[in-house]
Amino acid sequence: MPFSGNDLLWGLAAPLLVAAGLRFVLAGIARLLVQGDQPDTDSDATATPAMPAGTSLETSVALVAGAAVGYFVLKLGPWVPDAHYEWLPLGIVIAMLVASVVGLLGQSPLVRFAVLPVSYAAVAAGVGYLLMPTWDDLSPAYAPYLASWCVVVVLVSVTTELAPEGRRWPFAVVWLGTCLAAAAIVAISESLRFAQIAGLTFGASLGLVAVGLMMRRSLLGGVGLTLTTYLAGILLIAEVNSWSDVPLVSYWLPMAGPLFAAVLGMLLPAKVPAALRATLVILAAAIPSTIAVVLAIVATLSE
Amino acid sequence: MTRFLGLALIAAIALTGCQPPSGDGGSTGTTGTNETSAPAVSNETVPAPVEKPEMKEEKPAPPMETPKEEAAPAPAPEAAKEEMKKEEVNPEEAAQPEPVEGVEGLTEKPAPEESAEMKKPAEETTTVAAEASGPVEVKLTPENTLIQFVGIHKGDKPDPRTGKFGKFSGTAKAADGKLSEVSVVIETASLETEIEKLTNHLKSPDFFDVRENPEAKFVSKKIETADDGTVTITGDLTLLKETKPVSFPATVKVGKDITLDAEFKINRTDFGMNYGTDNVHEDVTMTIKVGK
Numbered sequence: 001m002p003f004s005g006n007d008l009l010w011g012l013a014a015p016l017l018v019a020a021g022l023r024f025v026l027a028g029i030a031r032l033l034v035q036g037d038q039p040d041t042d043s044d045a046t047a048t049p050a051m052p053a054g055t056s057l058e059t060s061v062a063l064v065a066g067a068a069v070g071y072f073v074l075k076l077g078p079w080v081p082d083a084h085y086e087w088l089p090l091g092i093v094i095a096m097l098v099a100s101v102v103g104l105l106g107q108s109p110l111v112r113f114a115v116l117p118v119s120y121a122a123v124a125a126g127v128g129y130l131l132m133p134t135w136d137d138l139s140p141a142y143a144p145y146l147a148s149w150c151v152v153v154v155l156v157s158v159t160t161e162l163a164p165e166g167r168r169w170p171f172a173v174v175w176l177g178t179c180l181a182a183a184a185i186v187a188i189s190e191s192l193r194f195a196q197i198a199g200l201t202f203g204a205s206l207g208l209v210a211v212g213l214m215m216r217r218s219l220l221g222g223v224g225l226t227l228t229t230y231l232a233g234i235l236l237i238a239e240v241n242s243w244s245d246v247p248l249v250s251y252w253l254p255m256a257g258p259l260f261a262a263v264l265g266m267l268l269p270a271k272v273p274a275a276l277r278a279t280l281v282i283l284a285a286a287i288p289s290t291i292a293v294v295l296a297i298v299a300t301l302s303e
Numbered sequence: 304m305t306r307f308l309g310l311a312l313i314a315a316i317a318l319t320g321c322q323p324p325s326g327d328g329g330s331t332g333t334t335g336t337n338e339t340s341a342p343a344v345s346n347e348t349v350p351a352p353v354e355k356p357e358m359k360e361e362k363p364a365p366p367m368e369t370p371k372e373e374a375a376p377a378p379a380p381e382a383a384k385e386e387m388k389k390e391e392v393n394p395e396e397a398a399q400p401e402p403v404e405g406v407e408g409l410t411e412k413p414a415p416e417e418s419a420e421m422k423k424p425a426e427e428t429t430t431v432a433a434e435a436s437g438p439v440e441v442k443l444t445p446e447n448t449l450i451q452f453v454g455i456h457k458g459d460k461p462d463p464r465t466g467k468f469g470k471f472s473g474t475a476k477a478a479d480g481k482l483s484e485v486s487v488v489i490e491t492a493s494l495e496t497e498i499e500k501l502t503n504h505l506k507s508p509d510f511f512d513v514r515e516n517p518e519a520k521f522v523s524k525k526i527e528t529a530d531d532g533t534v535t536i537t538g539d540l541t542l543l544k545e546t547k548p549v550s551f552p553a554t555v556k557v558g559k560d561i562t563l564d565a566e567f568k569i570n571r572t573d574f575g576m577n578y579g580t581d582n583v584h585e586d587v588t589m590t591i592k593v594g595k
Binding site: 006075082133135192193241244303 | 508
């Protein structure tokens with residue numbers, strides 16, 4: 001069942017425009033209100049730019065707003081959740097709010113190494129509890145599956161927020177590629193509704209990147225918790241509801257991409273040329289995502 | 304006194320002559336003995352025996368004696384097996400208080416001479432069965448029932464997609480020759496199409512969401528039979544947690560079995576199946592066949 005023009009309009013163009021427009025407005029307000037909120041220098045792959053306090057709010061709110069437009073116009077889910085997978089929008093909103101508040105608290109060590117990890121872990125636990133179905137035949141079993149999902153979300157979101165690499169432009173490529181990989185895997189697992197929900201992140205993120213480039217701000221800085229919750233959440237509900245032969249590893253590998261990229265960025269010496277550094281960081285995420293998609297395609301060839 | 308003794312002697316001789324032969328009433332008698340020991344009149348009231356198919360299989364074409372049976376030769380072995388299957392599928396109907404001649408599949412049974420006058424031509428037996436008025440109940444299973452749906456794409460290429468359910472259970476009941484009740488519970492995970500990817504997609508939350516909604520069911524609430532024999536079935540259809548009333552016409556025949564044939568449309572969005580309305584029509588054609 002191919003996507004219609006309506007799907008492309010509201011699933012790609014509308015999230016892009018809404019996210020871009022809202023970020024533009026929020027960034028403008030931030031510049032007016034916050035002294036020292038100057039353009040970032042994160043187009044320089046080797047620099048470690050500071051992230052203004054309002055960046056998480058600016059990017060996360062715009063991302064969620066853009067996705068929400070597509071979600072509700074395309075009727076991809078109800079306003080009031082009932083089934084386990086219908087709690088994902090609420091979980092994303094919770095993540096957005098927490099990320100925004102924590103981001104506004106600044107970059108002090110206390111915030112970065114205590115408040116941020118603890119609050120992110122609380123979000124992961126809460127959203128995981130909402131999303132994870134309690135079916136008797138759930139495989140893997142409920143407790144280890146939920147625990148693993150929460151650990152992954154916390155690891156990815158905290159690492160991408162704390163690592164300097166997360167604020168540089170190659171990481172925007174990492175996030176965009178991860179969005180596409182997640183949408184592709186969910187589509188291969190034969191839920192087009194979930195694939196569209198995943199695809200909304202690509203359009204919205206693209207809008208954020210466009211405004212970030214235009215206003216010389218961190219392209220996708222501050223979206224770590226929100227985007228991780230979104231993508232890991234959609235991969236989770238797609239996996240448990242899928243009747244396809246897509247292997248479990250295909251649903252997990254895409255989220256390993258941003259983690260590997262952030263860790264590699266921290267490990268690479270500063271003297272590594274910028275182009276090489278960007279290439280390596282992008283590859284660190286692209287390789288697991290590509291493997292995940294290929295595995296999914298191969299597994300479903302016989303269907 | 305002499306006369307009395309003479310009468311007693313005559314009476315004793317007469318009584319001795321009327322006694323049945325030794326062993327005649329036992330179960331080990333010959334076939335010829337059985338033919339005479341089953342009075343034809345009992346066929347009108349005694350339910351048709353369930354074990355007849357096995358007996359027929361062993362002796363498909365016993366010697367016929369009556370002119371009527373000579374005119375209606377025994378069916379070929381394959382045909383006999385088909386009739387046996389019918390009997391095996393519906394053992395309960397066989398126990399219904401219907402005349403034996405009204406039960407299909409028993410026409411080739413060797414009948415006693417006394418019943419020859421009651422027998423009717425084979426083609427008439429079906430008619431009699433269709434007019435049976437006793438209570439009839441049929442268990443609905445995938446073996447005797449088809450529950451099928453067809454979705455159609457919008458646009459220039461409709462590409463109709465047909466699916467059906469492989470696991471369900473239910474009953475159809477009739478009384479006084481009319482359908483009185485139909486109910487069925489479907490295991491939604493048993494849906495199948497000819498395309499595996501489509502099957503998986505239909506099972507997903509996009510459509511049937513079989514994980515969250517493992518069952519769909521229909522329970523009739525009202526069944527009306529018009530003068531022309533057309534039956535309208537009204538009932539509650541539960542799908543995706545939504546229960547909505549549906550009404551559809553059906554062709555129903557009530558006899559030893561119940562046969563039902565219905566084709567109607569439901570709007571999937573009435574049940575919350577809203578995904579893909581840009582590409583797939585909201586109306587889904589349902590086909591129900593009982594006694595397929």
